[in-house]
Amino acid sequence: YACRNAPGWWALVVSLLIDGSLFASLVFAYFYLWLGTEAWPPAPMHAGADPTAWVALVLLGVCWIAAAASARLMRRGGGRALALPLGVAALAGAGFLWAQWQAVASGTGAPGEHAYASVVWTLAGFHSVHVAVAMLVGLFVAARGQRGYVSAERPLEQRIAAALWAYVAAQGAIAWSVIHLFPEWA
Template sequence: MSVDAVAARLDVETGQGRSLAWWGMVMTILTEGTLFAMLIFVYYYLYSRASEWPLGEIEPPELLIVSIRTALLFASSATMSVADRAIRRGRTGIASVAMVTTFLLGAVFLAGHVEEMLRLPEEFTWATNVYGSLFYVIVNFHGAHLLIGLIFLVFAWMALRRGRYTADSHVGLKVTGMYWHFVDVVWVFVFPTLYLVPHFLAK
């Protein structure tokens, strides 16, 4: 299916004035948000019951690089907001630059995630213990969502460049922004849970 065809389908509106894509994204965010909430709840539940944390005398994950990555990810949320405001004012050039910037910031974050996974000690795997399992599942689950967000950005940017979006009709860009902000908000909870707790609230 071409980029134009995808963009056209996203613009279909329901009788309530909201597009099908908007409602679909809302349901996606609610569903995926619930999954993340459950995983983080399990993490803190096990943390509260454990006599030591991280389990198995595992070294806490490093903080410097992930803190820089976190700043880049939050910056990408700001640039995505710039793109949304720009398209609503009909400034497609600014929207295009802002979306490219968002993509680059997200790509750097994801590259750092991959590099972090490769640097983890060999003895620390998803099968090491329940702490390892939760760390790998949560952080990679978020990474997978970020990758999906990058793909959304590519399609939305291509549609923008082809003139599919205007100040009055830009549903595809709107839902892409919704998803991107969702991924960033999830990281607000993932970062302190997986990286700050093991350092500052270790048992």
């Protein structure tokens, strides 16, 4: 068996801690700007969880569930079994990117129009980069599983991919709530 918590695992943990602080500062900026503005979001911009936004959230959940299922499937079918769950996560991630872009674009103007638009696009863009990276990592791990480099005996890469998707899903749920739910409560 390979070392359970090899340097790659700790590199992910430290990277996500640093990334989490960057994300927290973006969320803080959103609320700081919200508290200092009379109208949030300003007219004619609108916010809210329209059906496309809910589709995006569901697709993000599918990403997390598929990546989480990859360990169990790998234990049963070996590294070749990673192609299905990590492929599903990548497809759902692509769907999320499209749906989230549609939801944000429908209610937000260009980033230069107002601080609201700027911070919403920054939050959505920051998270979108993470989804894209998780998709690439998952597909890379699936390809390595196909070649026999990832298996139940050597699960580190699968654990990293699944943990990254879990982080991305949690970050996405927070970003989604900030973008689509909190303005309705203002």
